[in-house]
Amino acid sequence: MKYILLIYSEEGVWRPDELEVARDQSVQLCHALNEQGQYLSAAPLHPVSTATCVRVREGHRAVSDGPFAETKEQLAGFFVIDVANLDEAIVVAASIPGTSRGTTEIRPIVDLPGLP
């Protein structure tokens, strides 16, 4: 069963030196997951100020700065994992460094047939 773990946190909760340590730990976690056959993908994201939104309505493409930040916590990174069930996904989510200062949302992934 595949899950995406979406890590939300307030930007600036990590000092640069702390961030470096957290990213090292995340890389180690990815290796540990990979050894269990549970790792699919993971990455931290650039700050939300670098984000761009695109919408197509009635054939017309609209590009804007954004998204509009309604909450303080922003999407800061993600893991895509393949584990047996939700309890295992919860264990992985709890061991992500970002979870210690933010909120990690676990979403089951729909297995769409016919993908490349």
Place this chain on the structure above:
Amino acid sequence: MDSSEVEELYRSDSRKVFATLVRLLGNFDLAEEATHEAFAAAIQQWPEQGTPANPTSWLVSTGRFKAVDMLRRRARLNDLQPELIRRLSDIETSNQSMAEQVIKDDRLRLIFTCCHPAIDPKVQVPLTLREVCGLKTEEIARAFLMTPSTLAQRIVRGKAKIRAARIPYVIPSLNELPERLDPVLSVIYLVFNEGYSASSGDSLTRVELSAEAIRLARLLVELLPDPEAIGLLALMLLHESRRETRMNAAGDIILLEEQDRSLWDNEFIAEGRRLVEQALRSRRFGIYTIQAAISAVHAEAKLACETDWAQIVALYDVLLRADASPVVELNRAVAIAMRDDVASGLAIIDAILNRGDLRDYYLAHSARGEFLRRLGNREQAKLAFERALSLTQQETEQRFLSKKIAEMERDC
């Protein structure tokens, strides 16, 4: 076994059969159908062919074959469902005989799945009552004053979450147990309180709801004798022992100190006290056990004036360390007033309110009003009772407070 005895068995054992079929089939709805089919087959076959040696095992294995039939019929209808077809072969090869322990574990799995922390607490309660206790959706809706369709939606939402997020059907490991047991206990206590508080709904369904919570706690204690599960069962039994004396014939509240203690249910009290002692001996108890211990001290006093308030204050001190909440502080203030004097209790309540806690909690103002009344300050007492009245929606509480206000006005 005739058909009425099969019906009796349905009441006592259908949820066991269901729980095991959920594990075998991995699907709540299919397990529900298979359970019904198995009992329907029993009503047909047992009177003629005799009752099998182990009825529960027979029902599980019959339910399993009925599910296989249902899956086959559906597989023919639409040829997708490769996963279901894979299950078909799994099911056919699994063992006929069923150990008692396996069946017990399945019920425990079902409880932990329905009370998984990933499920909305608003959904956990009806889902548990429906799937673990086997209550009908209409019965649950009536008890919670909701429309059956709203309630059915919540149950569907819960089952969809279990399926889509793949919440496992397992008993948590020992190191997860504290975290996982908490929501189970709180679901049981919520069900009990819904049945015990006189807020709403007709009284019959409420008694049943409390009885269901006690049954659920007994089941949990039998399956997993954790001290806090034992403490919760004790707490509910001790509360339940006073059910009949909490209200007069007109439905008005009778306070603990004015209740006719000769009408308290001694059997519930004896069992509750025994369980409290058992939980306390474990030294791993928590807030339910401490509250049960407090309730047991009340139960020990034949007359209200014989209550060991020093003991109760000491237990509230322990409870405050485990659960430092303003509501616990308020209850402790009442115990202090009884042990020492009313003015000391009032000072504590005023301190809680002055720092900004419990200002919208009617019981804080109601207790404050009562203390002021006892101190002879009728004017201030009346104001406190009025404040309390404005904060409660419970009809019986409103009547109680209105009476108090009227008394204050008369004597002013």
